[in-house]
Amino acid sequence: MNEHLSSFLAKSAIKATDLEHRRKIAFNVSMHNAAVPKGKQQFVNVDLARERAKNAKWRAIESLDQRLEEFESCFTARGGKVIWAETAEDALEEILAICKRKQCKTIVKSKSMATEEIHLNQFLEKNQIESIETDLGEYIQQLDGEPPYHIVTPAMHKSKEDVAKLFYEKLFTPPRLTPEQMTMVAREKLREKFTAAEVGITGANFIIADTGSIALTENEGNARLSCAFPKTHIVIVGIEKIIPSMQDLGLFWPLLSTFGTGQRVTVYNSILSGPRRPGETDGPEEMYVILLDNGRTNILQNEKQRESLYCIRCGACLNACPVYKNIGGHAYETTYSGPIGSVITPHMRGMKEWKHLSYASSLCGNCTEVCAVKINLHGLLLENRIESVESGMGTWQEKLAWKAWKKASLHRTLMNAGNHKIKNWMVNNLFKGWTKHRAPLNFPQKTFNQQWVERHKETKEK
DSSP states (O other), X not given: OOHHHHHHHHHHHHHHTOHHHHHHHHHHHHHHHHHHHHHHTTOSOHHHHHHHHHHHHHHHHHTHHHHXXXXXXXXXXXXXXXXXXXXXXXXXXXXXXXXXXXXXXXXXXXXXXXXXXTTHHHHHHHTTOEEEEOSHHHHHHHHHTXXXXXXXXXXXXXXXXXXXXHHHHHHOOOTTOOHHHHHHHHHHHXXXXXXXXXXXXXXXXXXXXXXXXXXXEESSSHHHHHHHSSSEEXXXXXXXXXXXXXXXXXXXXXXXHHHHHSOSSOSEEEEEOSSOOTTOOSSOSEEEEEEEOTTHHHHHTOTXXXXXXXOOOOOHHHHHOHHHHHHOSGGGOSSSOHHXXXXXXXXXXXXXXXXXXXXXXXXXXXXXXXXXXXXXXXXXXXXXXXXXXXXTXXXXXXXXXXXXXXXXXXXXXXXXXXXXXXXXXXXXXXXXXXXXSSOXXXXXXXXXXXXXXXXXXXXXXX
């Protein structure tokens, strides 16, 4: 058993029995579930909108190389600089080089899963550069020394009392602040950082190919401040975030806001096409876009799994997943948790070490049902399981168990052999992995053959 699997099982077992954790998650998910139907009312036909979004992403991903080159050409024409990063290490080296050229001591950073993926904050800290999360949820998590819990709501597992206690311990505030008061405390602390930072770092929700722009959507305005105050703006974005045209935003922005938070549209929506140009009063003097691969081309070359690159990171599948709601985001130990994380992580970080995530699913299909771009998530989880088995990654016990089951299933005499007590003992004692978290199997007293003969005998007698 590898260390990732052992840790996952241990953390899952703890969280699954934590009733207070379950209460907090149930409350926050219920808020999401109440808001989303209201957001959907803006669509005349929400299923058609999802289908069109999926088709747009299909066009973008199937011609990804051309779209990215189109973006680069348009973006550099406006004075921006594009950096291609094949790995996380490549991206980190490029960021450090920029920071050294700018003699940077402080960075302000908006919410970005791509930066979490490459562990940017830890890297900058090792190089004596202060990196401040400016999204309130991310700021809370940074204060607590934890990674984000959820793709959209990083501190989803914390109650307002938890946050008040954290502020009291870390920021020496009064112990029982209200959410409004805590927000003002964070605002006061962060405003100082915005004006002091030499570099601002953001992610991007979408890369727009035909205009050479990046699109940002947020509810707090911190991303705008992160790219407007500092003289240098660095964007770190996965290559799969590409969309063909500016016109596609009219579809993707409402879908992202509705399925992510239940809003008709988020509060702040920005389109950035390069650094400040002559005659403009706002914006950075330099703007870099780092196009991050980091395993995404592994998914791209897999025809069956390529569909997972359509994801717009709305987080709806996490809120719908019964496994995620019981074990929590941190048990996965990956940047992307829940169903979408279980699909893509084995391909981005190694099937052998991470295949267990694809088994952490009931295959109920609820994730597919709620996906904003109709990704067949539970089908892709099953494909991951098939791939791991066909690659010979199953344990010998598992192989033996299924071989015995197949042998018996194909031979009726073997299925009928022995009485139900012997079968119950063999299955429940020899295959302990099956009954560890399940009720014992209980075979019927009569086999199917016996019941069939008796049923037809009674029919003939009548």
